[in-house]
Amino acid sequence: MSNRYTHARVQEYWQHIWEREGVYELSDERIKDGPGTYVLGMFPYTSGSLHMGHIRNYAITDAIARYRRMNGEAVLHPMGWDAFGLPAENAAYDRDTDPESWTRTCIEQMRDELERMGFGYDWSREITTCDPDYYRWNQWLFNRFYEDGLVEYTGAQVNWCPDCETVLADAQVEDSGEETGETAESHASHGDGVCWRCHTPVQRRELDQWFFTITDYADELVDGLDDLDGWPDSIREIQRNWIGRRDGAEIRFAVEDDSIEVFTTRPDTVFGATYVAVAPGHATARQAAAGDEAVTDYLDRAADGQAEGMSGVDTGLTATNPVTGETVPVYVAAYVLDDVGTGAVMGVPAHNERDHAFASEQGLPVEQVLEPDEGQADADATLPYTGEGTVVVDGEYEGLTSSATRDRLLDHAAIEAATTYRLRDWLISRQRYWGTPIPIVHCEDCGAVPVPDENLPVELPEYVQTTGNPLAASTDFLDTDCPDCGEPATRETDTMDTFVDSSWYFLRYLNPDLSAAPFDSDVASDWLPVDVYVGGDEHAVLHLLYIRFLTRALADIGLLDQREPVERLVNQGTVLHSGEKMSKSKGNDVAPHEYGAETTRLFALSAAHPGQDFEWTATDVSNAYEFQQDLYRMVTAFSEDRGGRIESEPHDAYLEREIDRTIAAVTDEYERFRFHRAITEIQQFARLLRRYRNNGTPYRFAYSRGLRVLAKLIAPLAPYLAEELWSALDGEGLIAAADWPTALQDVPAYRVERELVRTTLEDVRDITDVVDITDPEEIELVVAPEWSYHAYDTARDVTPDGSVVGRVMDDDAVPDTEVAADYAVDLAARSGGFEPVLSPEREQTVLEQATWLFEDEFGADVTVRRAAPDGEQAGTARPNKPAIHIS
RNA sequence: GCGAGGGUAGCCGAGCCAGGCCAAAGGCGGUGGGCUUAAGACCCGCUCCCGUAGGGGUCCCUGGGUUCGAAUCCCAGCCCUCGCACCA
Numbered sequence: 025m026s027n028r029y030t031h032a033r034v035q036e037y038w039q040h041i042w043e044r045e046g047v048y049e050l051s052d053e054r055i056k057d058g059p060g061t062y063v064l065g066m067f068p069y070t071s072g073s074l075h076m077g078h079i080r081n082y083a084i085t086d087a088i089a090r091y092r093r094m095n096g097e098a099v100l101h102p103m104g105w106d107a108f109g110l111p112a113e114n115a116a117y118d119r120d121t122d123p124e125s126w127t128r129t130c131i132e133q134m135r136d137e138l139e140r141m142g143f144g145y146d147w148s149r150e151i152t153t154c155d156p157d158y159y160r161w162n163q164w165l166f167n168r169f170y171e172d173g174l175v176e177y178t179g180a181q182v183n184w185c186p187d188c189e190t191v192l193a194d195a196q197v198e199d200s201g202e203e204t205g206e207t208a209e210s211h212a213s214h215g216d217g218v219c220w221r222c223h224t225p226v227q228r229r230e231l232d233q234w235f236f237t238i239t240d241y242a243d244e245l246v247d248g249l250d251d252l253d254g255w256p257d258s259i260r261e262i263q264r265n266w267i268g269r270r271d272g273a274e275i276r277f278a279v280e281d282d283s284i285e286v287f288t289t290r291p292d293t294v295f296g297a298t299y300v301a302v303a304p305g306h307a308t309a310r311q312a313a314a315g316d317e318a319v320t321d322y323l324d325r326a327a328d329g330q331a332e333g334m335s336g337v338d339t340g341l342t343a344t345n346p347v348t349g350e351t352v353p354v355y356v357a358a359y360v361l362d363d364v365g366t367g368a369v370m371g372v373p374a375h376n377e378r379d380h381a382f383a384s385e386q387g388l389p390v391e392q393v394l395e396p397d398e399g400q401a402d403a404d405a406t407l408p409y410t411g412e413g414t415v416v417v418d419g420e421y422e423g424l425t426s427s428a429t430r431d432r433l434l435d436h437a438a439i440e441a442a443t444t445y446r447l448r449d450w451l452i453s454r455q456r457y458w459g460t461p462i463p464i465v466h467c468e469d470c471g472a473v474p475v476p477d478e479n480l481p482v483e484l485p486e487y488v489q490t491t492g493n494p495l496a497a498s499t500d501f502l503d504t505d506c507p508d509c510g511e512p513a514t515r516e517t518d519t520m521d522t523f524v525d526s527s528w529y530f531l532r533y534l535n536p537d538l539s540a541a542p543f544d545s546d547v548a549s550d551w552l553p554v555d556v557y558v559g560g561d562e563h564a565v566l567h568l569l570y571i572r573f574l575t576r577a578l579a580d581i582g583l584l585d586q587r588e589p590v591e592r593l594v595n596q597g598t599v600l601h602s603g604e605k606m607s608k609s610k611g612n613d614v615a616p617h618e619y620g621a622e623t624t625r626l627f628a629l630s631a632a633h634p635g636q637d638f639e640w641t642a643t644d645v646s647n648a649y650e651f652q653q654d655l656y657r658m659v660t661a662f663s664e665d666r667g668g669r670i671e672s673e674p675h676d677a678y679l680e681r682e683i684d685r686t687i688a689a690v691t692d693e694y695e696r697f698r699f700h701r702a703i704t705e706i707q708q709f710a711r712l713l714r715r716y717r718n719n720g721t722p723y724r725f726a727y728s729r730g731l732r733v734l735a736k737l738i739a740p741l742a743p744y745l746a747e748e749l750w751s752a753l754d755g756e757g758l759i760a761a762a763d764w765p766t767a768l769q770d771v772p773a774y775r776v777e778r779e780l781v782r783t784t785l786e787d788v789r790d791i792t793d794v795v796d797i798t799d800p801e802e803i804e805l806v807v808a809p810e811w812s813y814h815a816y817d818t819a820r821d822v823t824p825d826g827s828v829v830g831r832v833m834d835d836d837a838v839p840d841t842e843v844a845a846d847y848a849v850d851l852a853a854r855s856g857g858f859e860p861v862l863s864p865e866r867e868q869t870v871l872e873q874a875t876w877l878f879e880d881e882f883g884a885d886v887t888v889r890r891a892a893p894d895g896e897q898a899g900t901a902r903p904n905k906p907a908i909h910i911s
Numbered sequence: 912g913c914g915a916g917g918g919u920a921g922c923c924g925a926g927c928c929a930g931g932c933c934a935a936a937g938g939c940g941g942u943g944g945g946c947u948u949a950a951g952a953c954c955c956g957c958u959c960c961c962g963u964a965g966g967g968g969u970c971c972c973u974g975g976g977u978u979c980g981a982a983u984c985c986c987a988g989c990c991c992u993c994g995c996a997c998c999a
Contacts, residue, residue: 258993261915265995272999288999333997359997369999377912378997446998564994630938632924639923643939650952657953701925704937714954779932787965789956795963854979859932881955900965904932908965
């Protein structure tokens with residue numbers, strides 16, 4: 025048992041030391057001194073236990089933070105708790121406790137688990153969103169936004185989850201996932217979404233609600249995506265789609281004494297409008313319904329979700345096309361949606377698929393007004409033609425291209441450039457207890473009045489079990505005086521969406537105890553953007569859009585200089601088990617500690633690069649476990665024995681070069697966050713060290729350096745193990761605070777050297793195999809003659825159309841022999857494929873240093889020598905490819 | 912339908928941005944051998960085809976193209992994954 029490494033046996037010790045030394049902490053002074061490296065993982069919700077997704081996420085951030093720290097950077101790597109939210113209320117209800125106690129218990133558990141995993145956080149900066157000291161700043165920011173016109177209070181049709189008993193933001197409504205399939209009629213009810221949390225079908229309700237006007241930033245949010253090079257394309261694309269900006273025009277059609285505004289991205293097709301259609305919820309539809317039974321019926325059917333496909337009803341109204349002056353009928357049609365554009369369209373059956381379908385269904389005329397551009401589709405293919413073209417109607421626009429027409433039409437009095445967005449304002453009201461109270465007082469005379477800053481925080485009342493909202497049940501909370509007129513008034517009982525809490529938490533970490541402001545603007549402007557943020561892509565349009573919005577909003581009220589919160593975003597992939605996403609609800613989850621905490625994190629990092637999904641397999645986990653044991657055994661064996669040569673031998677140089685090469689390779693992989701590649705390199709290196717060790721008495725300097733490098737390279741990935749190795753090797757201080765290793769020699773040249781050894785070994789294997797030499801006695805490696813290197817260099821320098829053979833043979837250093845001539849012909853045939861080669865001296869040295877590998881593998885004596893100058897004995901020797909004689 | 916990202920040997924996956932060092936890393940699985948009383952662990956090979964001296968053939972979804980040279984660059988197509996979608 026003694027030479028087995030068990031992290032559980034040492035974790036407490038190292039945790040204690042780390043804490044005592046404060047290795048993961050940054051002082052406030054250091055923070056104030058200016059930007060270091062800010063590494064952030066997703067804000068954990070306080071569910072009470074870590075799942076594999078957390079482990080993976082935090083293993084990645086921890087590796088990055090540790091690596092950067094070892095490179096001498098001041099790394100801010102904080103942790104805190106997204107502590108408000110509905111599940112705590114449900115848990116409290118089920119367990120007959122209150123959300124706060126429940127949440128605090130969960131936090132204790134989770135902090136403990138995180139520490140056990142060996143994650144190095146600056147716990148001095150821990151924040152908890154359900155602390156009044158935190159959420160008061162939500163309220164304070166609400167007030168600032170209120171002053172700045174970013175807060176709206178309006179009655180709205182909102183998403184209501186009957187199970188959660190609260191409203192949901194649009195982004196929190198998911199597709200039901202029920203395939204509508206071939207029965208294309210089911211779109212009728214539009215909005216058959218489900219709650220993102222409990223998957224209960226969402227209902228619609230009309231409520232007075234609080235909003236942040238994120239749509240004010242729609243343009244900037246979508247434009248900013250172009251410059252977010254550090255973000256994955258997929259996330260940028262998702263945000264682009266979600267914001268859904270469409271440029272077009274609004275066109276006013278006169279209807280009786282009134283008018284209908286239609287939005288279109290193709291105003292150039294206005295000449296072909298043969299009808300106007302409005303959504304069932306459009307004002308014109310309601311007016312038309314008065315006294316018209318057919319329209320009333322249709323609206324009823326639409327309300328029940330029964331109006332399907334291309335159904336519609338003629339209102340009897342006519343609309344005048346402002347450009348052509350023609351009058352066209354006005355329809356109510358279910359395919360026109362209330363919340364898209366203006367809720368009304370001009371029907372151009374000749375140039376729009378849906379309009380064409382509707383016109384066919386309703387027997388409306390189709391008028392072609394655009395001639396397809398040359399080369400576009402077959403000229404008179406069947407309509408609708410939806411591409412660009414040339415206007416073919418008589419009049420001032422005739423002959424203009426689509427885009428010229430669009431420009432010209434903007435001069436028309438009834439047409440205005442317009443842009444629509446899919447993005448809606450952020451509904452932040454929640455009818456729940458466990459959140460930040462919205463700091464508003466409702467006064468009969470003064471209306472909704474913000475609570476003055478000096479009266480913040482508005483604290484949550486004590487929790488009571490009730491079927492409704494506990495805030496509304498507490499008269500102590502509810503009853504207050506109007507801040508404006510002093511008359512009795514009542515408090516707002518809605519709390520804020522918890523995404524408000526997590527929209528600026530990364531700023532609070534910089535000064536978690538600041539009592540005068542949510543964060544220090546100067547410090548925050550210095551430290552932002554966050555250098556690396558790691559999180560799952562499930563928050564692409566929630567959290568990750570909100571932080572971009574909030575950051576801009578904060579900049580605009582003068583609290584921040586930065587407008588983007590995150591420089592580089594890494595989306596970690598999913599951990600699969602039996603082909604499915606690992607999750608408790610599927611029953612295929614593996615608890616993080618089941619296989620040992622450090623093994624689990626090491627496995628998670630070794631299995632794939634951060635962005636990639638990977639499968640949890642027992643074999644791969646056990647490989648990660650064995651890998652730890654290997655390293656531990658190697659180091660303890662060395663530290664117990666401490667022997668070794670003092671004098672170096674030629675083959676030690678081989679090891680020293682490999683140490684340098686490994687450092688370079690692993691460093692490169694760390695820079696790219698490719699931890700699985702780093703581990704592969706480290707494993708190969710460890711194997712080489714073992715082999716070297718087994719080959720004879722190691723040179724103490726090189727071997728111990730190799731082991732120390734090994735410990736350092738693994739330190740960001742397996743911190744407990746690394747500390748154990750480091751102390752066994754008598755390393756100075758803590759490895760967590762040690763310097764990243766550097767190569768002693770120039771590394772780039774190694775690649776060629778390494779290839780030389782590798783291919784030569786392969787060649788020997790090949791020969792013994794093909795010729796069936798089972799037990800070679802002697803292997804002779806003959807480095808090519810000097811002249812062949814000259815010839816090689818000469819050939820490489822010849823311009824593409826020059827005569828290679830001539831130039832090579834003209835070289836004085838190249839002898840006038842048949843062998844040389846053949847080689848020149850060879851070189852000529854290469855035309856360009858000249859990989860770098862070593863000098864003959866270097867080649868010989870490298871091979872000599874590697875002879876132990878040949879001896880070890882083939883059990884033969886090995887000699888290395890240079891070919892005689894005339895080259896006659898060189899045989900097949902070429903630069904980078906020694907002749908091989910086996911006997 | 913629109914948009915994004917992909918298709919690499921039995922499997923998982925590097926490589927592709929910056930073409931030549933690519934028959935193509937590493938792991939898994941399979942297989943031969945070493946160590947061992949044995950198992951496990953560990954170590955060294957092999958794992959597209961042919962080959963009695965390091966060679967030859969075919970290969971990175973398919974088909975074209977650029978280039979002295981393509982897994983890598985360009986074009987077209989097929990397939991997969993994801994996002995959006997009666998979106999005007």
